[in-house]
Amino acid sequence: METINVPTPGPGEARVKVQACGVCHTDLHYREGGINDKFPFLLGPEAAGVVEAVGDDVTAVAPGDFVILNWRAVCGDCRACRRGEAQYCFATKNATQRMTLEDGTELTSALGIGAFAEKTLVAAGQCTKVDPSARPAAVGLLGCGVMAGLGAAINTGGVTRGTSVAVIGCGGVGVAVIAGSALVGVGRIIAIDIGPKKLAVAKKLGATLPSTRPAPTR
Ligand SMILES: [Zn+2]
Ligand SMILES: [Zn+2]
Structure with a gap:
């Protein structure tokens, strides 16, 4: 167990209290160096939780919203997005600030999510509101x-x-x-x-x- 620092959300960011996170094959790829070598990683790209705080300019989600986290928050504005092929977006978004270890070491969150923690910092667009009565462990899988x-x-x-x-x-x-x-x-x-x-x-x-x-x- 490690203590990590999760920054207060800045512009375009949201902090989410994680309720469930799957163990994804991508976590294994990271562990084995198959994605990149920007250690240390904060794994866990497949999760659901409740929005706890958002940056000043964020309007699409608000504290208290039950959300799943998705790792490709599309920009809505690039050539692919404008053509209606958001799955090919060239400029997907992640949080700008980094979560860190207590000594200040920056963590690389898996697929820009990193939900093997009580809280995680993501781009607000990575939060997708879902039915609050759904089970977190079930709907968390939707995002990955x-x-x-x-x-x-x-x-x-x-x-x-x-x-x-x-x-x-x-x-x-x-x-x-x-x-x-x-x-x-x-x-x-x-x-x-x-x-x-x-x-x-x-x-x-x-x-x-x-x-x-x-x-x-x-
Ligand atoms: Zn996955
Ligand atoms: Zn785009």
């Missing part, structure tokens, strides 16, 4: 794994009604691909995994043909 999978299906893959989809690997991101495909009305969604539990979740989220049948014998 769910978004990655849904976006892969709908925005990157461009799946549509009438197509078929096969998903190899039904972890958090894989089942979100399945949920996204089901959302747009894909007729046949084939879930592929070696874990029966994962296939059960895949089926619940819309897979039409989980590969649970044993291989045919001759």
Whole structure:
């Protein structure tokens, strides 16, 4: 356990009291030096919480709002955003100030979030208001794994009604691909995994043909 300093939010920033944070594969990438080498990291990019304080100019969220944190707060103004393709935004926002250790060492927050802490400082645009009655541990996943999978299906893959989809690997991101495909009305969604539990979740989220049948014998 370490004590960290979380600054008072400046312009465009918000401080969030974290209620739940998932353990994401991205945390492992950071730990293994697969993202960058700006140690020390404050991990935890997949979280939900309550806004505690905001910078003077922030109007989209206010103290008391229940929010999920998202790691790509789009600018709304660049070429990609103006073309309606915010998923390709060139200027996504993070907090300007840095959280630090007690000795002043600056922390690099994972994907600009860093929610393995009681409080975290983010760009106000990284806070997305959600239904306050939702469970933090469930909706926290929306900002990372769910978004990655849904976006892969709908925005990157461009799946549509009438197509078929096969998903190899039904972890958090894989089942979100399945949920996204089901959302747009894909007729046949084939879930592929070696874990029966994962296939059960895949089926619940819309897979039409989980590969649970044993291989045919001759
Ligand atoms: Zn994640
Ligand atoms: Zn943009």
